[in-house]
Amino acid sequence: MPRADDLRITALxxxxxxxxxxxxxxxxxxxxxxxxxxxxGDDDEFxxxxxxxxxxxxxxxxxxxxxQAKGWGLPDESFRSLKALQRYYPxxxxxxxDTDLATHLFRTQQxxxxxxxxxxxxxxxxxxxxxxxxxxxxxxxxxxxxxTEAGGLPxxxxxxxxxxxxxxxxxxxxGLDDARPAPGVCEAIRSAHMVIVPPSNPLVSIGPIVALPxxxxxxCQTSAPVVGISPLVAGKPIKGPADRMLSGLGIEASAxxxxxxxxxxxxxxxxxxxxxxxxxxxxxxxxxxxxxxTIMSDMEKSVALARTVVEQVLPxxxx
Amino acid sequence: MPRADDLRITALxxxxxxxxxxxxxxxxxxxxxxxxxxxxGDDDEFxxxxxxxxxxxxxxxxxxxxxQAKGWGLPDESFRSLKALQRYYPxxxxxxxDTDLATHLFRTQQxxxxxxxxxxxxxxxxxxxxxxxxxxxxxxxxxxxxxTEAGGLPxxxxxxxxxxxxxxxxxxxxGLDDARPAPGVCEAIRSAHMVIVPPSNPLVSIGPIVALPxxxxxxCQTSAPVVGISPLVAGKPIKGPADRMLSGLGIEASAxxxxxxxxxxxxxxxxxxxxxxxxxxxxxxxxxxxxxxTIMSDMEKSVALARTVVEQVLPxxxx
Numbered sequence: 001m002p003r004a005d006d007l008r009i010t011a012l013x014x015x016x017x018x019x020x021x022x023x024x025x026x027x028x029x030x031x032x033x034x035x036x037x038x039x040x041g042d043d044d045e046f047x048x049x050x051x052x053x054x055x056x057x058x059x060x061x062x063x064x065x066x067x068q069a070k071g072w073g074l075p076d077e078s079f080r081s082l083k084a085l086q087r088y089y090p091x092x093x094x095x096x097x098d099t100d101l102a103t104h105l106f107r108t109q110q111x112x113x114x115x116x117x118x119x120x121x122x123x124x125x126x127x128x129x130x131x132x133x134x135x136x137x138x139x140x141x142x143x144x145x146x147x148t149e150a151g152g153l154p155x156x157x158x159x160x161x162x163x164x165x166x167x168x169x170x171x172x173x174x175g176l177d178d179a180r181p182a183p184g185v186c187e188a189i190r191s192a193h194m195v196i197v198p199p200s201n202p203l204v205s206i207g208p209i210v211a212l213p214x215x216x217x218x219x220c221q222t223s224a225p226v227v228g229i230s231p232l233v234a235g236k237p238i239k240g241p242a243d244r245m246l247s248g249l250g251i252e253a254s255a256x257x258x259x260x261x262x263x264x265x266x267x268x269x270x271x272x273x274x275x276x277x278x279x280x281x282x283x284x285x286x287x288x289x290x291x292x293x294t295i296m297s298d299m300e301k302s303v304a305l306a307r308t309v310v311e312q313v314l315p316x317x318x319x
Numbered sequence: 320m321p322r323a324d325d326l327r328i329t330a331l332x333x334x335x336x337x338x339x340x341x342x343x344x345x346x347x348x349x350x351x352x353x354x355x356x357x358x359x360g361d362d363d364e365f366x367x368x369x370x371x372x373x374x375x376x377x378x379x380x381x382x383x384x385x386x387q388a389k390g391w392g393l394p395d396e397s398f399r400s401l402k403a404l405q406r407y408y409p410x411x412x413x414x415x416x417d418t419d420l421a422t423h424l425f426r427t428q429q430x431x432x433x434x435x436x437x438x439x440x441x442x443x444x445x446x447x448x449x450x451x452x453x454x455x456x457x458x459x460x461x462x463x464x465x466x467t468e469a470g471g472l473p474x475x476x477x478x479x480x481x482x483x484x485x486x487x488x489x490x491x492x493x494g495l496d497d498a499r500p501a502p503g504v505c506e507a508i509r510s511a512h513m514v515i516v517p518p519s520n521p522l523v524s525i526g527p528i529v530a531l532p533x534x535x536x537x538x539c540q541t542s543a544p545v546v547g548i549s550p551l552v553a554g555k556p557i558k559g560p561a562d563r564m565l566s567g568l569g570i571e572a573s574a575x576x577x578x579x580x581x582x583x584x585x586x587x588x589x590x591x592x593x594x595x596x597x598x599x600x601x602x603x604x605x606x607x608x609x610x611x612x613t614i615m616s617d618m619e620k621s622v623a624l625a626r627t628v629v630e631q632v633l634p635x636x637x638x
């Protein structure tokens with residue numbers, strides 16, 4: 001097995017939960033050997049700006065620039081532009097900070113000039129001094145639409161404006177039929193020493209990535225162990241509506257429910273100590289299971305969890 | 320002659336000088352009967368945003384919202400987005416404030432959605448509660464390029480970044496051949512009771528408007544008196560590089576030089592008390608001349624100058 005410094009790791013990522021894991025991971029492995037494939041199903045356009053919440057959360061976090069308290073956005077943020085936009089727009093519920101706005105302006109301008117999201121994402125990561133490779137899952141737009149009894153809502157409208165309320169009946173990935181994985185995504189899965197699925201919403205963060213043509217196959221076929229970390233602890237996510245979304249779709253809101261969604265490609269699963277009772281049933285499904293503290297409330301915990309995955313789960317998978 | 324309340328006035332406008340006159344004019348006449356045709360030759364794109372400096376200066380001023388000290392932009396402005404943009408762009412010399420940014424975001428988004436600049440300008444004026452009609456001179460882009468010995472520079476680059484330095488050899492209005500006056504511009508000139516050319520740079524503020532096909536003819540043919548106010552006082556502008564531009568092109572940098580540029584359509588000219596000596600030579604050219612204080616250092620002076628134009632110059636022209 002390569003030394004930690006030589007390990008090539010590919011991670012699939014949503015937003016805050018994944019980013020909190022990755023901030024630890026880049027302190028355990030050589031960040032230059034990390035490739036993060038990021039969900040863009042949450043992307044949306046606000047005031048004509050192309051906003052990619054998960055890409056920014058991952059990039060800002062890997063740059064150690066993220067607002068630590070919120071887990072997304074930039075610290076000491078002000079919202080003067082957003083307040084001024086109220087003069088022109090009836091709705092300004094999506095919180096775009098004045099500093100953060102620069103990223104959206106740059107992304108939008110570059111995309112309108114014909115750059116791909118892959119290129120713009122690399123330029124943004126470079127501008128922030130991020131050494132890992134940050135890849136959008138696709139250069140084509142895929143929009144996650146959450147259908148509740150109230151109808152279909154784009155993800156941000158469901159989650160931010162609607163606060164994740166309403167019983168979820170269906171999740172639609174609009175544009176999926178015309179989307180391909182971005183260049184390098186499947187290659188990064190196939191050529192890694194380990195693929196990690198950090199604690200992200202399995203339906204709206206990991207789901208869109210895995211739904212892209214070829215990605216699930218790559219995950220099933222890669223010779224690298226695929227290691228997941230449960231986003232649910234005692235049936236609840238640390239943040240977000242994953243439990244209600246799972247229940248709404250008739251899936252058990254638990255680490256076991258998530259493992260079931262990943263069953264065909266998962267080799268090992270890390271669950272929280274509070275879920276220790278799930279170890280035996282998960283092992284019975286053929287998974288290697290590691291029980292540990294998965295709640296990354298500070299950097300040390302993020303590093304400890306990354307260390308567990310790299311130094312214990314990975315050798316386990318290879319034994 | 321109609322009462323002040325019924326007077327329909329059309330004004331051609333650049334930025335700060337014109338706006339300072341117009342803030343007084345709307346206190347003398349019914350603002351709903353004022354139509355302002357605004358130069359867009361200074362427009363440019365920064366960070367992908369469509370910026371129309373003169374339109375915004377006129378609109379913010381008519382809304383009594385402008386930064387009074389600078390004469391443009393909004394008061395108590397912060398520049399956090401601009402500072403953050405330095406991470407992505409090598410040059411951030413054009414000062415876009417956080418609050419002002421909302422206007423550029425709205426304009427850009429609406430234009431990209433297919434609205435005309437006329438429509439967007441009306442929407443912005445409406446959002447600010449401006450009762451006057453604010454018209455861009457054209458819906459097609461015309462870009463003023465200032466040629467000095469250093470080559471051609473877009474106006475903002477010459478004026479803001481380059482601080483108006485360099486000997487001006489030529490002023491190019493790029494795009495003029497494909498541009499028409501915006502709907503309503505020539506009609507507003509022909510149907511007004513008076514047309515006013517407030518104190519604006521004759522070359523780069525009034526020049527582009529008058530250069531549009533049909534505008535000069537409308538100014539010559541309108542039955543309304545056309546009244547100019549000299550932007551030069553004792554050979555110097557209150558703000559900007561008009562004197563150096565005129566000299567560079569071999570035109571006398573004086574109220575008389577400006578009057579010469581407007582000779583074919585001007586009926587009356589208001590000059591500053593400091594230029595009283597020019598009265599006789601200007602009158603010899605067939606102009607009605609009014610000598611008064613034209614430096615609008617506060618609102619009272621703006622109102623006084625507007626009152627002079629409406630209550631003295633206009634009746635003079637009709638007598």
